[in-house]
Amino acid sequence: NAGVTQTPKFQVLKTGQSMTLQCAQDMNHEYMSWYRQDPGMGLRLIHYSVGAGITDQGEVPNGYNVSRSTTEDFPLRLLSAAPSQTSVYFCASRGGGRIGETQYFGPGTRLLVL
Amino acid sequence: RKEVEQDPGPFNVPEGATVAFNCTYSNSASQSFFWYRQDCRKEPKLLMSVYSSGNEDGRFTAQLNRASQYISLLIRDSKLSDSATYLCVVTLMDSSYKLIFGSGTRLLVRP
Numbered sequence: 001n002a003g004v005t006q007t008p009k010f011q012v013l014k015t016g017q018s019m020t021l022q023c024a025q026d027m028n029h030e031y032m033s034w035y036r037q038d039p040g041m042g043l044r045l046i047h048y049s050v051g052a053g054i055t056d057q058g059e060v061p062n063g064y065n066v067s068r069s070t071t072e073d074f075p076l077r078l079l080s081a082a083p084s085q086t087s088v089y090f091c092a093s094r095g096g097g098r099i100g101e102t103q104y105f106g107p108g109t110r111l112l113v114l
Numbered sequence: 115r116k117e118v119e120q121d122p123g124p125f126n127v128p129e130g131a132t133v134a135f136n137c138t139y140s141n142s143a144s145q146s147f148f149w150y151r152q153d154c155r156k157e158p159k160l161l162m163s164v165y166s167s168g169n170e171d172g173r174f175t176a177q178l179n180r181a182s183q184y185i186s187l188l189i190r191d192s193k194l195s196d197s198a199t200y201l202c203v204v205t206l207m208d209s210s211y212k213l214i215f216g217s218g219t220r221l222l223v224r225p
Contacts, residue, residue, distance in 0.1 A: 033213075035213075035215075040122070040217055041217055042118070042201065042216050042217040043158070043201075043215040044215070045212055045213070045214075048211065048212060050211070058212065090157055090158070092213075094211060102148075102160045102163075103160075103211075103213060105157035105158050105159070106157060107156070107157050108155075108157055
């Protein structure tokens, strides 16, 4: 199993550009989520999905869109990039069922918005 | 007030030392508790879950105090490879898949 994969690893955007961060998992996990990590601030939840076709907002959803057309994929779209979206983005997944089941994180995408 | 608070450190200790981190959480509806480890420029990885009765995994011991709403992690016989940032994580009763992270405590173990 590849686990959780993310592409690209690095990206530089200009203000106003749009792009999609890709996330895929091959563990047949129901739950997938996107977090961003900024210095001194722990990871914060952007959007999450509890299954194909179902998504919801997390703590910091503004400026981002998601969709979940398949169990495997959960792309994150930046509609019009802003410097405040410079961050490290992590995708995560977990199976359903037991409370407290661990989440698995992808390697991250480092985004710089100029 | 942050939902999960940690001392950012860094904690700078010699090899072989015992070091303890604490974490406090504000929501009494918190249900599950974890310690994650994050190496520089890498993704977080689960170190251990934290159970009400306390639990141990080798050199690592985690404790939970629900009454005082804090979680602790004790590392005995520190190794150079323990140098990392340790993230305290909780989930709430009605959304067990949404992790709430502390900002992390940085540990540096020196030779």
